[in-house]
Amino acid sequence: MELKEKLISSFMAFEEQIDVHSELHDVRTSAIKNFENKGFPTKKEEAWKYTSLNTILKNDYSVFPKHENAIEFAEVKKYFLHEIDTYKVIFVDGKFSSFLSSTTHDGLDVCLMSSALTKPKYKMVIDEYFNKIASKDETLTSLNTAFANEGAYINIPKSKVVEKPIEIIYFSTGVEDALMVQPRNLVIVGENAHVQIIERHQSLNENPVLTNAVTEIFAQKRAIADYYKIQNDLLSANLIDNTYISQKQESRVSVHTFSFGGNITRNNLNFYHFGERIDSTLKGITIIGDKQHVDHYTLVNHATPNCESHQNYKTILADSSTGVFNGKIYVEKEAQKTDAFQQNNNILLGDKATINAKPQLEIFADDVKCSHGCTIGQLDESAMFYMQQRGIPKKEAKALLMYAFSNEVIESIKIPELKKRITKIIATKLGVNLGFDL
């Protein structure tokens, strides 16, 4: 059976377990219809021109894992930022692991989507936010909405500054031969509240995994949210990550995406503005090799006046890896005094590496500042010679230059421990030990 058919019939089975007389049911039904009509995206569509899902759709994925899988803390400890100093919402093969998690309801909600979707006390919030900013048109988002059942639910009340970062990690154990998971996260950051979230998808063995995740983030007036995505999975893992962000006036939201691992990774990152003096930041470092593929597809929709967006994506491609950067900035007629900045720098290390870079600016307002810069190049040879002349061997010189290249983005990580961690991952990735943190 083709994956599409399998998913549609699985949806029927899924419906039997859930309350069909709810509004949520209507949302799911129309979502599966949209997916049924459109199916998986193909390269014929402009938005998917450079990313083909064909090879990964062939696996016979389990959609509902048959096994309950427990994993030992020691096995996965290295994937956590802190043992105690973070809240944790942890999933194993799509199921919540209370053992590995540390959730809270004390002054803020850091808990489970499945509870939020079913318990009456969350109904008002779910009605107001669930699937409200996520696309109803985009087929993979619809697929996720149809199956939306588990994920992280985070609700930060007004003026709450969350001191500890929140870690959301999806582990897959590989007990299933092939697994498809569809995590769904909802993050609401109340007026004047502040939160830091780190999200990660991690396979623990090399059976194929396909993750189709959707995250909705709502930032209320003057809210601050910093979201970090660590994509350093095994080469057997594929990720389609859809993130939708709704910002109200004077809110500041940043999303950093660190793409080092995985087979095929597609990041759809969408920012929507509802209010003035909003600040949006989108940054990313991609360092891949082999035949890896990473596609960043971003949209910043400037709909209101006096808002800013800052985009900075750095990509280093080795071997036969391919990268895509499609950055769209849309400035509506009302969005006067918009200040939108986009930068995308790419380094190709191998003759067989490919980058498709496409800045897309659509501007309908007449008093705006929009700039974009895109570069594609090799490592600077004169800089290499300079460093070698000072005694730094070629390999280290190369690594130092690549660090330097990524540094602008690393510097803007606000969690010191995470900054160290990312620096370390990059050093490992480049196979060097520089003996200092940049």
Added chain:
Amino acid sequence: MLSIKNLHASVEDKEILKGINLEINAGEVHAIMGPNGAGKSTLSSIIAGNENYTVTDGQILLEGEDISELAPEERAHKGVFLSFQYPVEIPGVSVTNFMKTAINESRKANGKEEMPANEMLKLIREKSELLEIDRKFLSRSLNEGFSGGEKKRNEIFQMAMLEPKLAILDETDSGLDIDALRIVANGVNKLKNENNAVLVITHYQRLLDYIIPDFVHVLMDGKIVKSGGKELAYELEEKGYDWIKAELEV
């Protein structure tokens, strides 16, 4: 210290050095002067191991060992230092971190332990004072946004940190005002001793008022056509290079 024998080199099949012979002993300062395009910078690049040039014939011996096949970093580890005419900007790497990496890589290559952090700091303080470099400067990205003079001073600071056996100063005086020139020259002179040697490459005699050479060589069209004492520099300053050309034609 350095012995160059019949050195021929080319870039993209164009011969630039056409048989250079040069002997530099420990404790000596040599200057190479010559008109634009004579091959002065090429010579310094080749001694340092720039792979854009191909050595087609001859030898470069450092303390008796032929280094002409070695990678640039291996030559650096053996004590060759080149102060660049145009130092490269490396955004994102601070001067301090760059020096730490450079020094420790060199020590590693020579079978030594990494330099302890406090010793490193002490060395940095000492050498930055010698070159009158503001400490704030050291945490800035290497050469990024530095003025011409700052870049050159930074080159000599690095030289002071690395204590090379052979220092080649390629047009170090260009872009320096008189105060910076004095500081740089003073730095070089203080580092100078009987165990190391300096090769100054310059277009003008000005720097040689401060770093006084034992020998001056004239490089023209890929060859050393005349050698002499420091008075040759004055002669060149006064009369230009045409008289040498004329002399050669005779």
